[in-house]
Amino acid sequence: MTVTASAASRAAEILSRPVELNGLTVPNRIAMAPMTRMFSPGGVPGEDVRSYYARRAAAGVGLIVTEGTYVGHDSAGQSDRVPRFHGEEQLAGWAKVAEAVHEAGGTIVPQLWHIGMVRKQGEPPFADAPAVGPSGIRVDGTEGAGKAMTRRDLDDVIGAFAEAAAAAERIGFDGVELHGAHGYLLDQFLWAGTNRRTDAYGGDAVARVTFAAEIVAAVREAVSPDFPVIFRYSQWKQEAYDARLAETPEELDAILAPLTAAGVDAFHASTRRYWLPEFEGSDLNLAGWTKKLTGKPTITVGSVGLDGDFIRGFMGEGAPVRGIDNLLDRLERDEFDMVAVGRALLQDPEWASKVLGDRFTELTPYDAAALKTLH
Ligand SMILES: Cc1cc2nc3c(=O)[nH]c(=O)nc-3n(C[C@H](O)[C@H](O)[C@H](O)COP(=O)(O)O)c2cc1C
Numbered sequence: 001m002t003v004t005a006s007a008a009s010r011a012a013e014i015l016s017r018p019v020e021l022n023g024l025t026v027p028n029r030i031a032m033a034p035m036t037r038m039f040s041p042g043g044v045p046g047e048d049v050r051s052y053y054a055r056r057a058a059a060g061v062g063l064i065v066t067e068g069t070y071v072g073h074d075s076a077g078q079s080d081r082v083p084r085f086h087g088e089e090q091l092a093g094w095a096k097v098a099e100a101v102h103e104a105g106g107t108i109v110p111q112l113w114h115i116g117m118v119r120k121q122g123e124p125p126f127a128d129a130p131a132v133g134p135s136g137i138r139v140d141g142t143e144g145a146g147k148a149m150t151r152r153d154l155d156d157v158i159g160a161f162a163e164a165a166a167a168a169e170r171i172g173f174d175g176v177e178l179h180g181a182h183g184y185l186l187d188q189f190l191w192a193g194t195n196r197r198t199d200a201y202g203g204d205a206v207a208r209v210t211f212a213a214e215i216v217a218a219v220r221e222a223v224s225p226d227f228p229v230i231f232r233y234s235q236w237k238q239e240a241y242d243a244r245l246a247e248t249p250e251e252l253d254a255i256l257a258p259l260t261a262a263g264v265d266a267f268h269a270s271t272r273r274y275w276l277p278e279f280e281g282s283d284l285n286l287a288g289w290t291k292k293l294t295g296k297p298t299i300t301v302g303s304v305g306l307d308g309d310f311i312r313g314f315m316g317e318g319a320p321v322r323g324i325d326n327l328l329d330r331l332e333r334d335e336f337d338m339v340a341v342g343r344a345l346l347q348d349p350e351w352a353s354k355v356l357g358d359r360f361t362e363l364t365p366y367d368a369a370a371l372k373t374l375h
Contacts, residue, residue, distance in 0.1 A: 012356050014328050019062075019337050021297050022265035023226035024174050026107050026338070028062035029331060030352045033301050033342035034111040034177065034232070036067045036082060039374045043070070043084030045093040050100045052374045056345060057106025060352035063338065064106055065177050065230075065268070066097070068113035068184075071160040074129035076114040078122040085110055085164040095171040102172070109175040109230060112164045114157060116185030117146050117194065118238070132157075132185075134195040134202060134211070139183040139239040141193070154201070154211065157185070161215045162222040165229070175228030178215060181270045183237030186212045190233070190245055190255060205246070205254040213262040220263030230299070231259055234270035235286065241272075249279055253293045266297040268340065274302040275326050288335035297337040300330070305344035305351060306366050324355075346370055 015029045032053075039049055053064050070076040072086030084090045094110065101108040117133035131138075131146030132153055138145045149157070165176045180186035188194040189211040195202045201210050212231075219229055233255075235244045246252035256267070269287040271278075278286045287300035304327060327339060345351045348364040355363075 009358065010328055011324050012358060014331050015339075016356055019297065021063075021175065021230070022228040024107060024228050026062045027105065028060065028352075028356065029338045030061050030355070031063040031065055031299055031301075031338050031340040032056055032061045032345050033340035034065040034067055034179070035342055035346055037374055038079055038081035040083035040093070041081055043080060043082065043087065043090050045083045045090070045097055048374050049083070049093070050097045052349075053097055053108065054100035054104045054106075055349045055375075056352070057101040057104035057108070059350040060356050061106055061341075061345065062352075063174075064101055064108040065232075065340065066108065066110045068111045068179050069094075069164075071112050071114055071157070071164045073114060073157050073160040074126045075116075075119060075132045076157075076160065077126070078115065078119045080123040080125070085112060085167065086160070091167055091171055094173075098172040098174075107174040109173055109177050109228070110164075110168050111177045111179050111232070112161055112168075113179040114160070114185040116188045118184055119146070133188045134197050137188075137194050137196065139188070139191075139194055139237050139243075148197070154214075158211075158215050158218045162218040165219040165227075166222040169223045169227050175230060175265075176219065176223070177230040177232055177268060178212075178219065179232055180212050181232045181234035181268075183239060183243075186215065187233065187237065187245075191237070191243060193240070193243060205251060206258060209255050209258045213258040216259055216262035216264055228265045229263060230266045230268055231264040232268035232270055235278075236270075236272060247279075249289055249293065252289060256290060256294050260294045260296060264294075264296065266299065266337075267291075267294060268299040268301070269336075271300070271302040274300045274304060274330075274339070284335060285330070288330065291334075291336055299338040299340050300327075300336045301340035301342065304339055304341050305355075305363065343370075349375065 069083045069085040119131040136146045136148040237243045267290045269290045287298045291298040347366045347370040
């Protein structure tokens, strides 16, 4: 079986172009999507986590977005194996991760995370912290499952994000990504299903975005003007795949405009399948709409390189919908600027170098067993 030379070189050519994110030059268009791995006992990323990320940077990933890492608020998370972005030992571990990625030629941003009402039974050291959210409602609709955030809680969490961002710059990261997606705290404010507040943080879309925008503004203030701030968001939620923040481009604009005004430098529009149009009447996906509405650099994501179809697409066995051409066409049309790869890169640390180096026949198909190891 031979690889189609034209598809191969076209992929290498388009994906190898550098891209600018607020002054940061990312060497190519491939990002590693943030993926929680829970290999950091005590919240400290160790040697195995360091080499896991460095291996991927060395193999051509231009931008690593780390797994979600908890900001410094007792209610931010529930697992003691998820890395934390506060505390001396934890930050020292992260500093070594950033250093190793830089030595390997990559760039790296931590994904700053607060899980909000997703929190259930917590592990020590924060076992007794309550679940907090805009209205104490879980994404599945359960009411009274936690605490509606007070003014003080809001200020504490805003401060925790700002402190984590300042720490990221201090210890050598290239920027930060704020986790505003998938039904976690920031998204719980954005979505009417979980936000029933009647104060300035609830109501219409513009009011619901206030909390996230205040976090962006506080983060912006805490870091240098040229330190990139990326905002990840999604329509879908972990416990509600069909949920939507916006039914129309106008509704989406109402959410994105305040975030942009608050200082977001780039958006990461999380979808489960990148090739699906977001709104009727246009082929643009969510990242495409995000870039069109905000003018900001945008990252797409969702099932890139996940199945045999993608590999066969390179091998000249027809042109499946999920083949690389659809992705490359969209990149060439400037619909978005970067592509994040999750599971395929979790499976195969050399995914990027294989794609950039025309070694498509060597791509390893995704197998969920890869979740059990950190290699
Ligand atoms: C094991 C695993 C952990 C994930 N953890 C996170 C996370 O911490 N933060 C986040 O924003 N998305 C997370 N995601 C979603 C991915 O970033 C990505 O959006 C999703 O897997 C779709 O991309 P893919 O089809 O290339 O895997 C996770 C996905 C997986 C498979």
